[in-house]
Amino acid sequence: MPLSITHPIFIRETLTGIIFCLLIYGVVFAFPLLGVFVLLFLPLPVLFYRLKLGRNSGLLIAAVSFFILVLMTKGVAFDTLYFGLLLATGMVLGECLERHISIQKTMGLTTLMAAGVIIAALMVYTISQGRTLSVIMTDYMNQSLSIAKQLSPEIGMDPDMTQKLISSMMIVMPAMFMVSFMTTLWMNILLIRKLLTRKGIMIKSIEHLNLYKAPEMLVWAVIGCATALMIPLGPVKIVGINCLIVLMLVYFFQGIAVVSFFFQQKNTPMALKGFCYFLIAVQVYVLILVIGLGFFDNWIDFRKLSASRK
Structure with a gap:
């Protein structure tokens, strides 16, 4: 039975979750290079306490942490929105895992939620700023490159090279966002499984991640995207390359699941696996x-082949 929000344990644990989120903020703002990796774990405090104490704790941690972030940054910008999205992701993951939704559906539903939120937020943001999305994104990427140059002065690029890089990144920006977000999802699912296992809690939907397999219909999506790259139309090619990059990540997850399966089957030493x-x-x-x-693996089914050999 969930604890009351006035229960001392609920208050203490919820505050602990908020403090963890604030520590992640601190690392991200104080050490930007290290923060790129630390930011991956921002959904984890919300997810952990959502599963441990219930929905009210997760909502409080996400809402209070986001409010403090807005106060720290003195407004809402792209980074603030992305941080808020990661906090909300912890809640969505918690809801999916509590309902024992399959890992494929959990990843799909959470990713679609993120895409919808980002599209809506960008529409509102562009209207409020009175500028087009391309102009806003170009300015944002120029600022990011300027910060990168300040952190690493040895990086030298002439203006033409910078503009070419920005133009290339603009083309694959949707795919890069989805790859970053889906990698964050996967990392948090792996970590929460470890944390729950140590406490003797097993969630069936994430118990055997090394058996993960992408939906078979995605093979046709890969073929379609590869075909789109050969069509001499700019927008079609852009859609094709972005979708193909995201699909490659999906099959990377399946490939790494196959590798993990064989490591488990062969009792591979930790040092060799690392x-x-x-x-x-x-x-x-x-x-x-x-x-x-x-x-x-969709055709050969390496894991089934290994099991049949045994």
């Missing part, structure tokens, strides 16, 4: 190999 995961993270060719492994 080295292999590091290699996947830093070597592009190994990363592509894992994506291919996930894609062709």
